[in-house]
Amino acid sequence: xxxxxxxxxAAAFQQGDAEAFRRLVEGMTxxxxxxxxxxxxxxxxxxxxxxxxxxxVHDRIRRYDPTRSFRAWLFTVxxxxxxxxxxxxxxxxxxxxxxxxxxxxxxxxxRDPLADMERRDLHRRLLLALGALSESQRQVFVRVxxxxxxxxxxxxxxxxxxxxxxxTLHFARKRLAGxxxxxxx
Amino acid sequence: MTKNxxxxxxxxxxxxxxxxKLPDKAVEQLRDHARGCVECAxxxxxxxxxxxxxxxxxxxAVPDELVAxxxxxxxxxxxxxxxxxxxxxRGWHGWGWLVPxxxxxxxxxxxxxxxxxxxxVRLRQREEVLVQRVAEQERWLAELELRTASDPVAxxxxxxxxxxxxxxxxxRTSVSVAELAAMLRSLPATATILGAAQAEEAAGxxxxxxxTAWRGPLAELDSEDGIQARExxxxxxxxxxxxxxxxxxxxxxxxxxxxxRL
Numbered sequence: 001x002x003x004x005x006x007x008x009x010a011a012a013f014q015q016g017d018a019e020a021f022r023r024l025v026e027g028m029t030x031x032x033x034x035x036x037x038x039x040x041x042x043x044x045x046x047x048x049x050x051x052x053x054x055x056x057v058h059d060r061i062r063r064y065d066p067t068r069s070f071r072a073w074l075f076t077v078x079x080x081x082x083x084x085x086x087x088x089x090x091x092x093x094x095x096x097x098x099x100x101x102x103x104x105x106x107x108x109x110x111r112d113p114l115a116d117m118e119r120r121d122l123h124r125r126l127l128l129a130l131g132a133l134s135e136s137q138r139q140v141f142v143r144v145x146x147x148x149x150x151x152x153x154x155x156x157x158x159x160x161x162x163x164x165x166x167x168t169l170h171f172a173r174k175r176l177a178g179x180x181x182x183x184x185x
Numbered sequence: 186m187t188k189n190x191x192x193x194x195x196x197x198x199x200x201x202x203x204x205x206k207l208p209d210k211a212v213e214q215l216r217d218h219a220r221g222c223v224e225c226a227x228x229x230x231x232x233x234x235x236x237x238x239x240x241x242x243x244x245x246a247v248p249d250e251l252v253a254x255x256x257x258x259x260x261x262x263x264x265x266x267x268x269x270x271x272x273x274x275r276g277w278h279g280w281g282w283l284v285p286x287x288x289x290x291x292x293x294x295x296x297x298x299x300x301x302x303x304x305x306v307r308l309r310q311r312e313e314v315l316v317q318r319v320a321e322q323e324r325w326l327a328e329l330e331l332r333t334a335s336d337p338v339a340x341x342x343x344x345x346x347x348x349x350x351x352x353x354x355x356x357r358t359s360v361s362v363a364e365l366a367a368m369l370r371s372l373p374a375t376a377t378i379l380g381a382a383q384a385e386e387a388a389g390x391x392x393x394x395x396x397t398a399w400r401g402p403l404a405e406l407d408s409e410d411g412i413q414a415r416e417x418x419x420x421x422x423x424x425x426x427x428x429x430x431x432x433x434x435x436x437x438x439x440x441x442x443x444x445x446r447l
Contacts, residue, residue, distance in 0.1 A: 022256065029255045034243040038235070047251050054259040055266070122234050145232065148240045151200075170196060177227040 039082040137172035363428035374415040
């Protein structure tokens, strides 16, 4: 869905147009589920997080500034929900929920079960290790590496220099790689 | 190039490497480095893991039924929250009367307690007056009891009143000055026992020894409103006569029947 169309629908919804809200949900749900999957590795959890995001959007739409990007606002709400979900797992020292879901994805490599198991294990360890990053490192890392956002766009969204994003990302990646290696050793 | 430099170059070009934006030769050089460097190998693995599949491919992989299930669930969740909010709001409306009712009850209690307090003070004052009166009556009765205990004439007069007193006088031919004084003490102090005319007459009808002694003091009294028991008693006490000297009751009785008013 185009940015202009998204913002127009959001503005209409803000004025009380319930149909505009339905069209937003139908237009962006697939993207939100895919993004949430990156955080959870589980479709059901990804769907539940997406549902929570839409309920929050419904409740908080008056806070949205129509002169700014609705997509950015929506993803901020969604990202915070996903990170909260991970935080709960970190606090409880649990494994990331739904790691088994990767097998059911259809993305798993059925021909090589061993490689697939390693892949699931890496995903689980990586998401758990995110809890060890600082807030700024985590914000930059999840936006660039999990959500695939452009570094310059992240710099603009966070109001920092591109060089700062690069440096933060660099330290976040090194920290995560170090943590993952420690676990392996 | 040192190892650290190689690592920096590798990490700088990581995005381009995983994004497939580098020429084959450069890719080969970087992968060679990763094969000999555990840290960069881990970075590459992590990066490729996160970047694969690309988000667009992941979107295509989202099951359609999962996407379709979101809107009904969102609608249901919003409806549930709205009805919960409405219930909460109704709940408050249901108890909306409570605040004015409490305010009214407080006001009534405040005003009521003020009125009650005022009434209580008034009753206390009234009670004090009544207690004083009762105490006076009791004191008077006790005094009367004391005086009449040793004096049958005075006891009769005090207990039975004027008629009995007259009867008591009628049963005797004479009373002593002391008995007469006791009789007067048993009467209320302010009781008018002789009218103005009777006072004059009294002076004339008294025995000569008493009339001589009384004439002077009687003239000093303001007898326009009659003479009270206490005034007569005072006169009697001022007399320089023997308390045992007796007075004829016939004269006293005639005087009393014609003039004494209680």
